Amino acid sequence: MATDTQLASWEVFMQGKPGANYIHAGSVHASDKKMALQNARDTYTRRGEGTSIWVVPTDAIVASNPDDNDMLFDPANDKAYRMPTFYTMPEGAKAI
Amino acid sequence: MTEQQALYKYCLRLGDNALIQSYRLSEWCSNAPILEEDLALTNFALDMTGRAQALLSYAGKLDGNNKTDDDLAYKRGERDFYNLLITEQPNGGFAHTIARLLYTSTFEYFFYTELLHSADATLAAIAAKTIKEIKYHKAHATDWVLRLGDGTEESHYRMQQGIDSLWMFTGEMFETGEADALLRDKNIAVDLGAVKSKWQASIAAVLAEATLALPKDEYMQTGSLQGVHTEYLGHILTEMQYLQRAYPEAIW
Amino acid sequence: MELVEKVGTIQEEHLKSFEEKIERGDAIEPRDHMPESYRKHLMRQMSQHAHSEVIGMQPEGNWITRAPSLRAKQILLAKIQDEGGHGLYLYSAAETLGITRTEMIEQLHSGKAKYSNIFNYPALTWADIGAIGWLVDGAAIVNQVSLQRTSYGPYSRAMVRICKEESFHQRQGYEIMANMMKGTKDQQAMAQDAMNRWWWPSLMMFGPHDSESPHTGDAFKWKIKRASNDELRQKFIDKTVQQAEVIGLTIPDADLKWNEAKNCYDHGAINWEEFHRVIAGNGPCNKQRMAHHKKVHAEGAWVREAAEAYRLKKGQ
Numbered sequence: 001m002a003t004d005t006q007l008a009s010w011e012v013f014m015q016g017k018p019g020a021n022y023i024h025a026g027s028v029h030a031s032d033k034k035m036a037l038q039n040a041r042d043t044y045t046r047r048g049e050g051t052s053i054w055v056v057p058t059d060a061i062v063a064s065n066p067d068d069n070d071m072l073f074d075p076a077n078d079k080a081y082r083m084p085t086f087y088t089m090p091e092g093a094k095a096i
Numbered sequence: 097m098t099e100q101q102a103l104y105k106y107c108l109r110l111g112d113n114a115l116i117q118s119y120r121l122s123e124w125c126s127n128a129p130i131l132e133e134d135l136a137l138t139n140f141a142l143d144m145t146g147r148a149q150a151l152l153s154y155a156g157k158l159d160g161n162n163k164t165d166d167d168l169a170y171k172r173g174e175r176d177f178y179n180l181l182i183t184e185q186p187n188g189g190f191a192h193t194i195a196r197l198l199y200t201s202t203f204e205y206f207f208y209t210e211l212l213h214s215a216d217a218t219l220a221a222i223a224a225k226t227i228k229e230i231k232y233h234k235a236h237a238t239d240w241v242l243r244l245g246d247g248t249e250e251s252h253y254r255m256q257q258g259i260d261s262l263w264m265f266t267g268e269m270f271e272t273g274e275a276d277a278l279l280r281d282k283n284i285a286v287d288l289g290a291v292k293s294k295w296q297a298s299i300a301a302v303l304a305e306a307t308l309a310l311p312k313d314e315y316m317q318t319g320s321l322q323g324v325h326t327e328y329l330g331h332i333l334t335e336m337q338y339l340q341r342a343y344p345e346a347i348w
Numbered sequence: 349m350e351l352v353e354k355v356g357t358i359q360e361e362h363l364k365s366f367e368e369k370i371e372r373g374d375a376i377e378p379r380d381h382m383p384e385s386y387r388k389h390l391m392r393q394m395s396q397h398a399h400s401e402v403i404g405m406q407p408e409g410n411w412i413t414r415a416p417s418l419r420a421k422q423i424l425l426a427k428i429q430d431e432g433g434h435g436l437y438l439y440s441a442a443e444t445l446g447i448t449r450t451e452m453i454e455q456l457h458s459g460k461a462k463y464s465n466i467f468n469y470p471a472l473t474w475a476d477i478g479a480i481g482w483l484v485d486g487a488a489i490v491n492q493v494s495l496q497r498t499s500y501g502p503y504s505r506a507m508v509r510i511c512k513e514e515s516f517h518q519r520q521g522y523e524i525m526a527n528m529m530k531g532t533k534d535q536q537a538m539a540q541d542a543m544n545r546w547w548w549p550s551l552m553m554f555g556p557h558d559s560e561s562p563h564t565g566d567a568f569k570w571k572i573k574r575a576s577n578d579e580l581r582q583k584f585i586d587k588t589v590q591q592a593e594v595i596g597l598t599i600p601d602a603d604l605k606w607n608e609a610k611n612c613y614d615h616g617a618i619n620w621e622e623f624h625r626v627i628a629g630n631g632p633c634n635k636q637r638m639a640h641h642k643k644v645h646a647e648g649a650w651v652r653e654a655a656e657a658y659r660l661k662k663g664q
Contacts, residue, residue, distance in 0.1 A: 028132055031655035032659045119413060131402065135429055145421055170417070246661065250650050
């Protein structure tokens with residue numbers, strides 16, 4: 001007998017309402033794109049949670065290496081001038 | 097037969113189709129070839145139970161005896177059920193169940209698309225809700241027929257078997273009785289002749305793409321319009337109605 | 349020699365960064381460094397949890413076709429479907445540790461991986477569906493609520509989703525029991541009988557007493573487990589006894605009594621001999637459950653194979 005397959009893994013991203021960001025919901029197994037989309041629908045929208053679904057083969061996801069966190073993320077920590085609260089508003093001026 | 101009696105019978109037939117199919121699909125729970133498919137088949141069973149509830153509730157109101165959907169589901173005998181014979185056939189293997197779902201969901205797709213324009217507002221409203229579910233059932237069944245038909249030698253064989261063995265139950269879908277004729281005149285019932293040609297064309301196209309042979313015309317089974325069923329329905333009702341029959345006083 | 353020392357130092361640094369994260373209460377993510385024994389512990393616990401959800405579909409599935417009303421049938425179907433979904437979330441979360449679902453299923457079939465003992469008991473009457481929802485899901489939710497704060501990110505996220513979805517499970521079981529207790533004599537007797545059979549196995553779901561629990565040490569240190577077996581069991585008992593009283597069910601424990609000083613219930617001795625016997629494979633349904641899972645898995649092989657073959661043909 002051939003070795004068993006549980007089909008390939010896909011990552012599922014859901015949009016909760018129109019215009020919202022897509023958020024990772026979990027994963028499903030499926031052999032092809034159509035099946036992946038249907039399985040994602042049957043698994044992650046049983047309570048009307050979504051308006052749109054993306055599925056991506058799990059092995060197509062490229063993840064950063066936690067060992068690189070210092071070089072990737074720390075340099076952004078001291079750039080407070082990117083935040084609106086860095087600036088002083090003149091007394092009485094209204095925010096746009 | 098009055099219009100109300102005709103409508104009652106019409107709703108029972110549609111409601112029973114949903115009820116008995118949902119029974120068979122629910123038997124797949126914890127039995128599907130992969131967990132994801134278990135969820136899908138259970139979803140379809142849930143869709144159909146909901147549809148049965150809507151149709152049987154409506155039938156109960158037409159009957160004039162204040163019957164509920166549960167009264168009609170759990171307290172009727174074999175000869176008073178009007179579901180198509182194909183819906184009560186045992187699940188068989190996965191290919192067999194998929195073949196049935198292809199036949200019935202394709203039928204229901206064209207049927208309920210027509211029913212959207214029914215002169216009966218309740219039926220039209222039920223159709224509007226249910227057509228969305230059926231579209232998905234049809235897409236799911238079609239995709240699996242393609243995969244299995246054009247998958248491995250074994251799956252091709254099994255899929256063809258399913259398609260062939262259920263063929264003799266498909267003629268019934270287009271049979272009409274007294275109730276249909278009466279309700280057609282009032283633009284309440286669906287024109288099954290129109291549904292039939294669409295169904296045939298759609299099934300032929302799917303089977304061709306799936307590299308499967310369209311079954312040859314043969315004798316078509318009949319009987320459910322008169323409440324005459326295969327032996328399987330009795331067993332379904334025995335199981336489904338067990339608690340209601342064993343404890344008639346109880347409310348669950 | 350120099351290389352060995354260097355590797356040793358890197359490993360120490362990794363362990364240190366892992367332990368600091370745990371200490372801070374940060375979640376551990378799949379690509380983070382983690383001690384091998386942490387990974388192993390999680391794989392065992394998460395796969396067991398996933399298998400429990402899936403095997404747990406069987407006793408309830410036994411009543412789908414006999415549910416006494418359309419509403420009851422819908423609720424039960426939806427609930428069992430949720431359990432399948434929860435098994436799926438947990439398999440997926442476990443896969444991030446580097447084990448495949450195929451491997452997990454193989455381990456289940458070989459007996460290397462376990463599932464919750466409770467599902468080796470039979471669902472004999474409709475009241476058992478009530479008792480399973482109320483007691484078994486009630487016990488499970490107590491455990492799962494505490495696991496929402498578990499240290500492994502994917503496990504914790506799965507638990508958050510599961511807890512949200514399972515909140516109706518315990519209620520539907522309690523509703524079934526409450527309705528039966530308001531019903532005929534036959535129904536009341538059926539409900540009490542189910543209570544009598546499911547109460548003690550439900551208490552066993554929390555596992556051995558803290559004094560007897562072998563894996564607890566590391567699991568606590570690493571914040572995989574956030575509350576002890578006995579703490580969780582006590583929480584379940586205190587909540588459930590009150591619910592039983594409200595609907596007129598008797599807890600089948602002559603030694604159960606309120607302890608004013610401790611502000612909780614004292615309960616009678618649990619039959620650990622039965623617990624170990626069932627774990628060892630000699631419960632009423634162990635063989636039936638496993639045979640069913642193996643049969644379904646084998647019968648579905650040609651379908652999965654065909655789906656793969658079709659994908660290859662179509663070049664997707």
